[in-house]
Each structure stands twice: as C-alpha cells, then as structure tokens.
Amino acid sequence: MIKVTSSIDWNKWDNFVYSHPKGNIFQTSYMARVYELTQNYEPVSLAVVDQESNDIIAILQAVIVQQMGGVLSLFSSRSIIYGAPIFDEENENIEAVRTLMEHYEKLISNKVIYTEIRNMWDTWQIGSILDQSGYSFTDHFNALIDLNKPIDELWNQLKRDKKRGIKRSEELGITIETCQSKESIKIFYELVKETYNRAKVPLAPISFFEAAFEVLVPKQKALLLFAKDTSNNIIATQFALMYKDRIYAWYTGSREEFLKFHPGDALIWYLLKYGKEQGYKVFDFGGGGGPNKNENLREYKSRFGTEFPCYGRYEKTYSETRSRIASTGLKIYKRLI
Structure with a gap:
C-alpha cells in the first residue's frame, strides 16, 4: 500500500532526489526552504511513500507564486513545478505518479489560476497520466x-x-x-x-x-x-x-x-x-x-555552443475567467514599467 504525505523526512527526501537519475535542485528540500522564506511564495511538497517501509516512491515539489497579496492573490497566483514529478523508475512505479498528481490537484485547484510543469527531460513515461489529468503539452526548448x-x-x-x-x-x-x-x-x-x-x-x-x-x-x-x-x-x-x-x-x-x-x-x-x-x-x-x-x-x-532539446511544458488552467484577468493585469504591468 502507498500513501501521499506532505510530512517528508528531509534526509530521505534529499537522498531520493540525489540518487535519482532525473534528480535536480528544484526538487530538493533546500528549495522548499528557500520558498518558505520568500514573501508571497508557498512550497507544495508531496511524496508518495510505501506504508510498510516508509520508503519514498515519488516526489513532487511545487511552488505557489503570488504576484499580489490579499484578495488580489486569487487573480495572480500560479503554481510552478520544475523538473518533476520524479518517481522510482527502476521498479516501474508509474502509478505512484497518478496518485501523486490526483492528490496535488485536490490540494491546488482552488488556490491558483494554473499549474505549469517545466520539464527538464523527455517525459514520455508520464505524459499519458498528465494528459488524463487535464494538462496540455506545448513545445518549449531547454x-x-x-x-x-x-x-x-x-x-x-x-x-x-x-x-x-x-x-x-x-x-x-x-x-x-x-x-x-x-x-x-x-x-x-x-x-x-x-x-x-x-x-x-x-x-x-x-x-x-x-x-x-x-x-x-x-x-x-x-x-x-x-x-x-x-x-x-x-x-x-x-x-x-x-x-x-x-x-x-x-x-x-x-x-x-x-x-x-x-x-x-x-x-x-x-x-x-x-x-x-x-x-x-x-x-x-x-x-x-x-x-x-x-x-x-x-x-x-x-553563440556559446548551446543545444536546444525540446522537452516542452505542461499547463493546466483551473479558472479561465481569472486567467483572462491575470493576462490583462500583466499587459498593464508591462506598460507601466
């Protein structure tokens, strides 16, 4: 049996990320602490664990970013996920990703306008799960x-x-x-x-x-x-x-x-x-x-010898109305600065 938890052992968390072939700094407890200390930022740290061994099977670190506080946060909050979710690929625990994303969606959908997943590798293994969860893929270069x-x-x-x-x-x-x-x-x-x-x-x-x-x-x-x-x-x-x-x-x-x-x-x-x-x-x-x-x-x-693999991004909008208001607000902001 598995469960999703936000009470993650930091040592196990960082060991899982570090030993994972797709582990990256944005999925570590270090970045969660950075988000905790940042004004108008809120970390969302979730792990799927084995209930018997308490071993981590999958990790997702997101951050809710509010451009404005108070009531206006409803029209300016978004969730960004860098280089995740990552899961135990060796034992093909891909269903853990489905469980993880279902929990994440229940937690986040009323807090933000949209979620954006910024891929750092080819996500073919979990693409169908994200598609079924309502995410849209767009091409984007790394x-x-x-x-x-x-x-x-x-x-x-x-x-x-x-x-x-x-x-x-x-x-x-x-x-x-x-x-x-x-x-x-x-x-x-x-x-x-x-x-x-x-x-x-x-x-x-x-x-x-x-x-x-x-x-x-x-x-x-x-x-x-x-x-x-x-x-x-x-x-x-x-x-x-x-x-x-x-x-x-x-x-x-x-x-x-x-x-x-x-x-x-x-x-x-x-x-x-x-x-x-x-x-x-x-x-x-x-x-x-x-x-x-x-x-x-x-x-x-x-011009520095850079290569541009197209790993793309996933996005899911929870409120089209709030999204349109946020887009208008950004256009006004750009005119003011």
Whole structure:
C-alpha cells in the first residue's frame, strides 16, 4: 500500500532526489526552504511513500507564486513545478505518479489560476497520466551546453563575436569575483531588476534571492558572481546554482551603460570554465522559449555552443475567467514599467 504525505523526512527526501537519475535542485528540500522564506511564495511538497517501509516512491515539489497579496492573490497566483514529478523508475512505479498528481490537484485547484510543469527531460513515461489529468503539452526548448569536452573545444565552439566579447572584457580589465556576503544581494537585485525592467517582465521579490543565498551558498549549491571594472564598479552579476552534475545559469543582470564592456559574455565564460574545472557535465542555460517566439534569446544562447532539446511544458488552467484577468493585469504591468 502507498500513501501521499506532505510530512517528508528531509534526509530521505534529499537522498531520493540525489540518487535519482532525473534528480535536480528544484526538487530538493533546500528549495522548499528557500520558498518558505520568500514573501508571497508557498512550497507544495508531496511524496508518495510505501506504508510498510516508509520508503519514498515519488516526489513532487511545487511552488505557489503570488504576484499580489490579499484578495488580489486569487487573480495572480500560479503554481510552478520544475523538473518533476520524479518517481522510482527502476521498479516501474508509474502509478505512484497518478496518485501523486490526483492528490496535488485536490490540494491546488482552488488556490491558483494554473499549474505549469517545466520539464527538464523527455517525459514520455508520464505524459499519458498528465494528459488524463487535464494538462496540455506545448513545445518549449531547454538550453544546454555539454561540458564533457576539453576546455579548448568549449572555447572553439563559441561564435566569433562571443570570443571577441570575452577578449574585449579582459582587455578592459573586467574581473569576475565570487561574493560571500548576503548583504551583496541588494546590489545583485538592483542589477537584475534593471535588466528585467528593460525586458518588461516581473521579477521575484528580493526575499527570494536572500533566502537562496542563505540556504544554498553555505551548502555549496549556489554561486553569486560580480563582474567589476577597473574602478571597482559592479557592472554585471550572475547567480548560478549547482547540483549533482549540473550547473545552472539562474539569474543575471547588468547595467545598460556597461554592456559595451561585454560583462555578460565574461560571466558565462567564467561559469563554463568553472563548471568544467569542478567536474560538472552539463551547463544549463535556462529556457530557450517556444518555437514561434524568443528567437533572439535562442540566437544569443546558441553563440556559446548551446543545444536546444525540446522537452516542452505542461499547463493546466483551473479558472479561465481569472486567467483572462491575470493576462490583462500583466499587459498593464508591462506598460507601466
């Protein structure tokens, strides 16, 4: 017999995720703690366990994100699932996923407008279960760089403009430094907020990044980088995550007046070298957008030698009315910033 529980033994949880071939940082108890410490974020942590052995069979870590508080949360809340659910594939416990998703749906459907599952691999094994649960699949690209090659080969696969940009940043004396002070999150946030405002997209609250720094950096699961000019001005930043064999380019930001110094190129090249030197096998460059949009994003990332597997996303809307109101609100937000 199996049961679904939200009272998960943290050691068993993290051991299950770490030993799973599809285990990722977003499904760990570390990220649950980050969500708990973030304003207007709520973790949803569920596990299917064997009632006799209490062993974990399947895991799902989601996060409810509210763009606005109070009554308006009904029109701005969504649930995001990164790289899950994962289940015991060795013993083919796929029905545990069905049980897990049924429990999740009962728990979440009245709290959010929609759920989005952001896949990190081919989900053919559980696709039919998600289809039957009312989820719709859409194509969406991931962006990955294989680090299983010599550093010279990583350099050679960069396009000419990226090589020029990296060399130019070196000539101008741009240096990359690792930050160990939580107080620096304020500077990091200013840079990222400036970048997101230019792109006219919402940004997570500063408490999210403060929590990530507090929880993940001491565990060597995250790295905060600053790019500085010769006057010691911080001109760009990168917050990277690290877990198992993967290093993630998570959030980045830069000052517009310093873009001509190519600090973004320098930061990515630093992470590629760091990842290679530390034995990571995959550089996760984040999403690559959908087939009919984000072409500029894919073009930029492709110039570092990025590949774009299409693992797609699943989405389920619980209220079409609230979804339309939220969409209208986002359009107004973009006009205001």
